[in-house]
Amino acid sequence: MTLRTSLKMIKLSAVVFASVGIVFASKYYQGKSQNKKLQQEIQLEKITHSNELTEILSRYDATLNENKELLRQQNAPQQTVPANIKPVATVVAPTPKTQEIRQEIHPNAKKIDSLKNQLKEQSDQNKSLATELGELSSKYRELKKRNDSNESALALSKNLTAINVYANGIKIVSNNIIETKRFSAIEQIKVCFTLLENKAAIKGNKDIYIQIVNPDNKVVSKNGDFVEEDSRLLSYSAKTNIYYDNEELDVCVFVDPNKNDIQKGDYEINIFSGINLIGSTVFSLK
Template sequence: MARRKNKITKISILILMLLSLFLGVKYYKVLDEFNAYAQSSDLENKVLESQLTEILHKYDSVSAKNKIDSIKFDQVIKPNNSNAIVDKSSKSSLVQDSIVFYAKELQTAKKENRNLTVANLVETKKNNSKTNNLSALNINAKGVKIYSDAYKMSEAKIQQLRVCFTLEENQLVNSGEKTIYVQVVNPKNQIISLGDTFVESDANVKLQYSASVTTNYQKKDTDVCTYVDLEKNKTIKGKYKINIYHDFVKIGTTIFEY
């Protein structure tokens, strides 16, 4: 009986020792991880402080330079050069707004313990400037001549416009079928529209258009092309304005010269 009790006691002590050893190893491992995290956080904070200090220093330098330039311009530029002063103040205002934006973002990043660079901030500001509207880029138009035996090739006139553009990538716009309206305005400010085509909104707003095209938009850059039939009596020499619409919002424009 006594031997059995001694055996149970030894086993219990051994189990307690193993448990203590396991907990001790676990404790030191967690302690090492905590110390490594603290060092990493401290390093990130120092990097953010350095970036913020540098940007604030640039901001102070730009502010001081703008004050000096403003004094020089007031002394040198005459009243009839007011446009130059407005342009310069507009540029300096944009620079100041950008620096203030970066400084605020770095302060926020520091609070959230994030390592944010100036490059990241530029990309963030670019993304924030986007809305939930489509945008048409790289708009170009070319005249299309249709030849026949009745006319000489040199005498043929353009009868269509081929209008191509790119719907810009935008993650804020829902995917799916999008109907795009192309409006062609001639040099006399007349809208070219065979059959007087137009669409009307729920608010009774009418949009007269020259051609429409439907495309499948999947939140990526999407190339779109369509043809506009020209009205003979409205096709004259000069500059034509090409407007691109979606949901009664103008999303792009360009000039075509004929």
């Protein structure tokens, strides 16, 4: 499996996980909304039940007082009872009104218990959805991290690579090009390198920038040239444009330096494709 195919599969997985996550999030917040609505219903039922219960208890107390009065009247002595005969307690059966009050209390209490059970089930379901949503979010973050990493690797694989970077001073004598290490005799600096074969790179014209840094850490440049890309600035000494067709390619560039930038010491040579560093070397002048 190629890096590109792997990247596509990871992107597809990330999209799938994101979609599933959205569905779970929707269910979770829908359940949360239903839970809130259910709590409001229970609170309203409690208030209603409390009012009804107060009214019922008031009626119940009134009925109970009536029963007590009836009981007192029935137990009142109508005639003298011999001392050897014990009075028989009279049990008053609940009146229809009392039974009616008890029947009214029972359904309301049962309805509140039912709503409490529904609320508990909804709460358990919301907790389960929240757990699943957290797991999906974690998987999505991991996939995104791997996707970003693979994209970086893919972008890096498309970059050019310069090897065998070589530099030296040049002086011209009678139309002959002579390499020299003496800084006082230098007229140009010759920089050569090889671009490696890269089938992943995009074919076409490429801007290659040569940066020469002198011992004082100053970029050797006759005109102070620089290029800006992605809000980054690159100072360079020379620029060349080549056509790259994914095959190995040898390149040489002659740099006209500012004489004031040339001195004895070590020079750093950097090769850039765009603003991406693709190769470097060090050479010395004496």
